[in-house]
Amino acid sequence: MDFDADGTDDLITGSIYEDIFLFRGLGGGKFAKRELLRDVDGKPLKGGYCVTTELLDMDADGDLDLMCGNRTEEVRWFKNVGTRKAPRYEAKSRALPMAPNAGRISGSNTEFADWDGDGKRDLIVGSEWGEVTWYRNTGADNQPRFAAGKKLFARSGWEELKEGDVPTKHGSRVKVHAYDYDLDGRLDILLGDVKSTTFQSRPPLSKKEKKLKKKLEAELEQIRSRSYKKINELNQQYWKAKEAGRDKEAAEFRAAQGKMREPLNAIYAQLRPLRTTGHKTHGWVWFYRQLPKPPVVLKKTE
Numbered sequence: 001m002d003f004d005a006d007g008t009d010d011l012i013t014g015s016i017y018e019d020i021f022l023f024r025g026l027g028g029g030k031f032a033k034r035e036l037l038r039d040v041d042g043k044p045l046k047g048g049y050c051v052t053t054e055l056l057d058m059d060a061d062g063d064l065d066l067m068c069g070n071r072t073e074e075v076r077w078f079k080n081v082g083t084r085k086a087p088r089y090e091a092k093s094r095a096l097p098m099a100p101n102a103g104r105i106s107g108s109n110t111e112f113a114d115w116d117g118d119g120k121r122d123l124i125v126g127s128e129w130g131e132v133t134w135y136r137n138t139g140a141d142n143q144p145r146f147a148a149g150k151k152l153f154a155r156s157g158w159e160e161l162k163e164g165d166v167p168t169k170h171g172s173r174v175k176v177h178a179y180d181y182d183l184d185g186r187l188d189i190l191l192g193d194v195k196s197t198t199f200q201s202r203p204p205l206s207k208k209e210k211k212l213k214k215k216l217e218a219e220l221e222q223i224r225s226r227s228y229k230k231i232n233e234l235n236q237q238y239w240k241a242k243e244a245g246r247d248k249e250a251a252e253f254r255a256a257q258g259k260m261r262e263p264l265n266a267i268y269a270q271l272r273p274l275r276t277t278g279h280k281t282h283g284w285v286w287f288y289r290q291l292p293k294p295p296v297v298l299k300k301t302e
């Protein structure tokens with residue numbers, strides 16, 4: 001993506017805490033130090049939690065506007081009020097232009113691709129739970145208006161995986177790229193995901209350790225049922241005092257709460273080495289090949 005139309009590709013990235021960064025291309029695969037993208041008022045642009053970005057001319061004025069997908073909120077865009085060579089973005093983001101009754105669009109990344117081949121780029125979005133949705137562009141290529149979504153992939157659902165297993169289906173937080181991966185003339189979907197696996201974190205427990213674990217868990221349960229109500233009460237009192245600006249009192253509630261948690265924490269500490277499973281997070285990339293449409297069979301009638 002050439003952010004500043006100087007003939008060299010640049011890189012624009014989102015981040016977990018809403019900020020958006022530009023790495024200007026220097027050519028030869030090298031990039032300048034990152035720049036935080038700011039709005040016309042000099043404030044950092046905020047694109048939402050785990051923002052992902054895409055550039056497209058949304059209003060047919062010849063410059064590229066900034067689209068932001070994220071994990072928790074609607075997809076929005078920042079209008080470029082600068083030029084194609086020197087983009088400057090409005091401070092306030094805008095909702096996507098939708099056809100009447102087409103609803104709203106949420107999703108973890110936005111991908112512009114002409115999915116139905118009518119010459120106008122559509123929007124394909126990934127999502128938190130694995131769905132992928134296609135929104136047809138019923139406007140112009142550089143001034144889109146999106147129709148209601150059609151699901152390309154449903155939610156993938158949970159799959160229990162042990163470390164070393166190869167998953168059978170894609171996971172969550174999916175990001176989509178539409179690309180003709182097998183060069184057969186039809187756009188395919190490349191999809192990145194997140195999956196969690198479990199692994200054995202230590203040798204199996206001995207008989208003695210199993211017994212100890214059982215004993216500790218029973219103790220934990222007892223202390224919990226005795227103290228949780230009080231701990232919750234202290235928590236409520238803490239927030240009440242904090243919101244009222246009674247900081248000293250709030251600190252006392254917090255300290256009392258900590259004191260009540262001590263026996264629980266002591267048991268947690270003893271239980272920790274007896275845990276036999278751990279978790280790891282992985283991301284896979286999936287290739288979904290678009291199949292040719294089935295031929296139309298014409299039936300002969302007399």
Ligand SMILES: [Ca+2]
Nearest residue numbers: 003004006008
């Ligand atoms: Ca450039």
Ligand SMILES: [Ca+2]
Nearest residue numbers: 057058059063
């Ligand atoms: Ca524009």
Ligand SMILES: [Ca+2]
Nearest residue numbers: 114116118120
């Ligand atoms: Ca299209």
Ligand SMILES: [Ca+2]
Nearest residue numbers: 180182184186
């Ligand atoms: Ca293909």
